[in-house]
Amino acid sequence: QFSQWLELLPPSKKVTGLILSLGPLWVEFASFPCAYLGLLRVLRGAQILHELLRAPWLRALLRIYESLLQFQRAAPSPFLPYASGLSFEVTDRPSAEARELYNLLSSPHVQGATIKKDEETGDIYIARVIHGGLADRSGLLHPGDLLVEVNGSSVVGMDPEKVIQILTSSKGTILFKVIPNSAQVSINQKPVYMRAMVDYCPLQDSSIPCPDAGMAFSRGDLLEVVDQSDGQWWQARKLPCGASFAGLIPSASMLKSKQKEQWWGHPLQVHTCIRPCEVFIILSNDKKRRQSCTSCSPNNNALSSPYEEVALYQRLSQENHRLIILIGASGVGVNELRKRLIKLNPSTFQGPVPHTTRPIKEGEQTGRDYHFVTKELFEYMVCNHRFVEYGENKGHLYGTSLDAIDEVLKQGQICIIDVEPPSIHLLRSRNLKPYVIFIKAPSPERLRQTRRNARIITNYAINRAFTEEDFSELEETSQLIEAKYKQYFDSIVVNDDLQDACMQLCSIIQQSQNEPQWIPVIWLQTEEE
Numbered sequence: 001q002f003s004q005w006l007e008l009l010p011p012s013k014k015v016t017g018l019i020l021s022l023g024p025l026w027v028e029f030a031s032f033p034c035a036y037l038g039l040l041r042v043l044r045g046a047q048i049l050h051e052l053l054r055a056p057w058l059r060a061l062l063r064i065y066e067s068l069l070q071f072q073r074a075a076p077s078p079f080l081p082y083a084s085g086l087s088f089e090v091t092d093r094p095s096a097e098a099r100e101l102y103n104l105l106s107s108p109h110v111q112g113a114t115i116k117k118d119e120e121t122g123d124i125y126i127a128r129v130i131h132g133g134l135a136d137r138s139g140l141l142h143p144g145d146l147l148v149e150v151n152g153s154s155v156v157g158m159d160p161e162k163v164i165q166i167l168t169s170s171k172g173t174i175l176f177k178v179i180p181n182s183a184q185v186s187i188n189q190k191p192v193y194m195r196a197m198v199d200y201c202p203l204q205d206s207s208i209p210c211p212d213a214g215m216a217f218s219r220g221d222l223l224e225v226v227d228q229s230d231g232q233w234w235q236a237r238k239l240p241c242g243a244s245f246a247g248l249i250p251s252a253s254m255l256k257s258k259q260k261e262q263w264w265g266h267p268l269q270v271h272t273c274i275r276p277c278e279v280f281i282i283l284s285n286d287k288k289r290r291q292s293c294t295s296c297s298p299n300n301n302a303l304s305s306p307y308e309e310v311a312l313y314q315r316l317s318q319e320n321h322r323l324i325i326l327i328g329a330s331g332v333g334v335n336e337l338r339k340r341l342i343k344l345n346p347s348t349f350q351g352p353v354p355h356t357t358r359p360i361k362e363g364e365q366t367g368r369d370y371h372f373v374t375k376e377l378f379e380y381m382v383c384n385h386r387f388v389e390y391g392e393n394k395g396h397l398y399g400t401s402l403d404a405i406d407e408v409l410k411q412g413q414i415c416i417i418d419v420e421p422p423s424i425h426l427l428r429s430r431n432l433k434p435y436v437i438f439i440k441a442p443s444p445e446r447l448r449q450t451r452r453n454a455r456i457i458t459n460y461a462i463n464r465a466f467t468e469e470d471f472s473e474l475e476e477t478s479q480l481i482e483a484k485y486k487q488y489f490d491s492i493v494v495n496d497d498l499q500d501a502c503m504q505l506c507s508i509i510q511q512s513q514n515e516p517q518w519i520p521v522i523w524l525q526t527e528e529e
């Protein structure tokens with residue numbers, strides 16, 4: 001910094017060849033521009049510094065330098081360089097009733113705020129300031145501010161559309177006269193993170209106050225809600241963050257009332273699934289075949305919350321591993337992938353030991369192959385909701401219990417299960433913190449190519465080749481499951497090449513356990529909360 005100051009000295013005082021030595025501070029002047037040129041004098045550095053620092057011009061220079069540093073450190077507000085002069089104008093007259101904002105908005109930047117008209121008084125108000133937009137970054141407009149004039153003409157009583165027209169057709173500087181909202185409370189809201197559980201399109205919503213400011217989202221999208229001050233319309237950004245400014249989305253209560261309206265407006269949908277929804281497995285020769293029930297609603301309650309609040313969670317090393325759930329259409333290869341993972345690393349990955357009422361066979365061990373239990377005990381467990389899934393084959397009952405999952409987790413292993421999509425709801429709990437991976441069917445061509453030698457189990461045959469009908473059904477079911485349950489998926493793996501899919505799955509599972517992940521906030525709360 002010292003050498004920088006010297007650079008700024010006037011030429012008559014220019015010093016060259018400056019050397020600072022250690023110990024007592026000495027300064028050697030190799031040359032001076034005028035009479036002293038060529039002379040070498042050794043002076044006490046402290047004396048020179050004392051004189052130098054007392055010089056008024058250097059003091060002034062240091063003050064300027066310090067102010068510039070402070071300015072650089074502080075986040076400039078207003079954000080735009082050409083609007084920076086405004087902050088002085090406003091702070092100079094903080095108590096003034098009216099503020100005149102020069103240069104703030106110039107076409108085509110008339111965005112970042114919405115206006116509305118008070119039908120009784122004819123007053124035009126700033127309705128909302130879009131988070132991250134130009135008006136917000138300037139810090140000069142706030143919801144509730146009264147818009148009095150635009151470019152010297154009164155806008156009181158004017159239609160909002162007309163005001164917007166004036167703004168958009170204005171060129172260069174726009175002059176606003178605004179009376180600030182005296183009741184304004186500056187709430188510095190902390191963002192809240194939400195997972196969208198429904199789809200929303202502002203262009204199809206006639207109730208949105210400003211469709212241009214609306215933001216579309218689909219189920220499963222992660223939303224950063226930056227403003228909840230309005231009970232009906234929130235402001236949010238989609239994550240990973242793309243847009244610099246937020247968009248309008250309906251609040252949870254608003255979306256719920258829309259869902260109710262839709263629900264009443266639609267004819268009653270009769271559940272066409274002929275099987276009871278809790279029983280999704282039939283078993284043949286101890287092999288489980290899943291039967292996808294895509295006619296069931298993803299939520300038993302179709303009017304459940306449209307947003308799910310989420311937070312980043314990093315599993316601690318002493319905590320249980322998160323349960324890994326594999327979901328996919330029957331025949332897509334969920335079972336094959338699960339078996340491969342366990343075979344690849346049995347000390348890390350394990351599946352829960354199923355329960356059965358069938359008699360134990362020679363060579364089998366209870367607790368290793370199955371938990372062999374009586375029919376009474378099995379039924380008691382069913383009544384007490386201890387099974388995630390259960391089914392019957394040749395008069396014997398089989399099921400996957402929550403206790404068997406717990407057993408694997410308590411041993412410090414990663415428990416991997418494959419279940420039918422509706423069973424996700426049973427497993428979404430604070431204790432299990434499940435991580436859901438959707439095993440997706442590859443493209444129709446790749447499906448046919450890769451499964452040429454594959455075998456499937458059907459209701460009527462064991463280990464037969466795939467038929468054209470099987471492929472079509474598999475594709476259709478895969479699409480249906482994705483469309484209905486995507487809000488619950490943490491990851492998607494396309495099961496194209498088996499080896500690749502297995503490796504991909506391995507790395508996703510490791511990430512799910514060791515890296516921060518978004519999970520429902522409710523899973524982080526204690527029982528009492």
Ligand SMILES: Nc1ncnc2c1ncn2[C@@H]1O[C@H](COP(=O)(O)OP(=O)(O)OP(=O)(O)O)[C@@H](O)[C@H]1O
Nearest residue numbers: 289290330331332333334335336450454455496498
């Ligand atoms: N990527 C793949 N490439 C080739 N064959 C595969 C692939 N994935 C799975 N398969 C084969 O497809 C057949 C069906 O797989 P799998 O039994 O895992 O299906 P599933 O999804 O568990 O369905 P279900 O529950 O009805 O048995 C098996 O023969 C399996 O080896």
